[in-house]
Amino acid sequence: MLPGMGEHTEAAQKEETEARAKRAPVNWRRTREQACGFLASLVRWTGLAFAAILVLHVIFVIGSANTANGIVSFVSSWAGGLSLGFRDLFTPSDEKLRVLVNFGIAAIFWLIVSGLLARILRRIGGAGA
Structure with missing residues (x-):
C-alpha cells in the first residue's frame, strides 16, 4: 500500500458515515402508503379502461359499425376476452340486445371489482378508503 493511502481511505469512510447520519431516515409507513396508493390507482384505471372497451364494443354493435375498420376490430377482439x-x-334473440346486456354487465363487473380491489389496496396501505 502506498504511504498516506490508508489515511485517505479512513477519511473517505468517515465522510460517508457522517453523510449517512445527516440523511433523513426512511419513512416506511409513508412509502407503503404511496406504493399501495399507486397500485390502487393503477387497478382502478385498468378496470375503467376495460369497462370503456366493453362500452365501446356495445356502442359499435348497436350502431352497426363497420367491422372491417381497424378500431372496431381491435375493440371487438379485446371485448371478447374482457367479457369473461x-x-x-x-341469450335473447336480438343480437344487439344480447350484446348490450351481456357486455354491459361485464363492464359493470370490471368497475365494481376494480373499485373493491382499489379500496382494499388503500386500506392495506393505511391511506384510508
Missing part, C-alpha cells in the same frame, strides 16, 4: 363468462349469460 358474461358473453353468453343471457
